[in-house]
Amino acid sequence: MKAGIAVAIALAAAMGSGQALANGNELLQACQSAVRYIDSDGKDGDAYKAGYCFGVINGVSSLQGLTNPSLPKQSRTCLPAQEVSVLQAARIAVKFMTANPEKLHLDDGAVVLLALQRAYPCT
Structure with missing residues (x-):
């Protein structure tokens, strides 16, 4: 059971980004910039950082679809029916x-996984 969680986090980390050893500090800055970029129609924020943030999120989301069934229920993410x-x-x-x-x-990638698990737990 713990092995499945470790594998999911390791895979999320590997898919997360092209940057070496990127962590939550870099991701927080990038995702804050991404939200500003979208909210301002590209007038504020940074397109590169937005792409990095969205890339990590898409990678983790895709990975979750593959690994969710093999995880224990308390470690799964149950996204709502609407995307x-x-x-x-x-x-x-x-x-x-x-x-x-x-x-x-x-x-x-691990930070995004934890964030989505917290927001959408399987109960």
Whole structure:
């Protein structure tokens, strides 16, 4: 059971980004910039950082679809029937990282995974 969780987090970390050793600190800055970029129609924020943030989120979301069935129920993410947009997921990630600064040392993919698990637990 713990092995399944470790594999999911390791895979999320590997898919998370092209940057070496990126963690929650970098991801928080990138996702905050991404939200500003989208909210301002590209007038504020950074397109590169937005792409990095959205890429990590898309990678983790795709991975969750593959690994969720093999995880114990308390470690799964149960997304709502309506699709969660990448922007909504970025807002969820920013809220999680801001509220949990002790998690920012973790790999960027692991932080997104934790944020989505917290926002959409399987009950």
